Amino acid sequence: MPSRTTSVLIQHRWLEHGRAVLLLASVAEIVLLTLLPAHGPHDLELRPFSDIGPALRQPLAHGHAAGAVGNLLLFLPFGAALCLRRWRLGAAAGAGLAFSVSIELAQLALPGRTTSVDDVILNTLGAAAGWAFVALLRRLGVGRA
Secondary structure, three states, X not given: OOOHHHHHXXXXXXXXXXXXXXXXXXXXXXXXXXXXXXXXXXXXXXXXXXXXXXXXXXOOOOOHHHHHHHHHHHOHHHHHHHHHOOOOHHHHHHHHHHHHHHHHHHHOOOOOOOEEHHHHHHHHHXXXXXXXXXXXXXXXXXXXX
16 A cells, blocks of 8 residues: 555646646647637738737627637636646746737648737737636636645
């Protein structure tokens, strides 16, 4: 029969593996949703807030809000996973920024994809928001035995 110390170490290892799997799953989800060719226009939008502005002014018109919210939500699990892996907020937001810029650059070569500065802004905010949500839950003691 394993000792209590051994049981705690095994539990800790499983938690660490689970956190790594969550991070990998979030990266896979982002890659699958953003780096497959699509049907539609192949655009380059370098003007900041060209999508965010209309989404804030007229959220129900032309699906502006859906696109903006989708880009924000896409990176929430990534930021949450980084928080669970004990990254600091600035590092998690920086990783979200770097990952998003990488995706947008890759989309330049993919048919039917739009490369947009607003996507980078929203993805980075999404990573930071995911991190903040997990940090808040931890602060409130959610998930602790």
